[in-house]
Amino acid sequence: MKKLQIAILVAVCFLVIQAKGAVRISSIQINIYSPAADTGSSITFGPLDYSFSSPDIHFGLDQGGGQPLYWNPVPGVTDHDNHVTWGAKIDGSLTMDTPGICAIGLTSDDGSYLFVNGSLLINNGGDHGTYGVTQQISLNAGNTPFELEYWENGIGGSGVWMSASVMPEPESSKLIASALSLLFGARALRNLCKSRSEER
DSSP states (O other), X not given: OHHHXXXXXXXXXXXXXXXXXOEEEEEEEEEEESSEEEOSSSEEEOSEEEEEEESSOEEESOOSSSOOXXXXXXXXXXXXXXXXXXXXXXXXXXXXXXXXXXXXXXXXXXXXEEEETTEEEEEEOSSOSSEEEEEEEEEOSEEEEEEEEEEEOSSSOOEEEEEEEEOOOTTHHHHHHHHHHHHHOHHHHHHHHHHHHHHO
């Protein structure tokens, strides 16, 4: 009976986790400009130098993925320590399977700003080293457009990373407990937790 209870517990947890869905950063298009300037609330861009697409926004900063420390998308323009300012405008979509709360992380060296649906969500601007900011936002299912503006001062490290994940529903733990109580009763649930602790 104990093995059956554990199997049901695993199944319930799996269903709750699946219910929260997933989010993807998709349709990413990058435009590189030089020169560029950080105004404190956005980036102003000079002439367009180069455009390309990417499956993700993981450029430079060496965050454990074997990436180079410096982002150099346009050799001769964006070279490390060349004292030339440049910037990137990155357009894409946040694609949600189901409605929910999304946590978005933005790390950059130097400044960056993230606009979602045309409104500023993350202000990580300024002349600074590698620094990250995370904000939460409620999103509908489907595609939500975003624009990421990035600025490099031409000295030191350079790069920008963006990540997104769906936050667990606040009621997830209560849902699991309620489901198990209905299946086993409160006393059986307490005994199950006690037996799992003793097995460890």
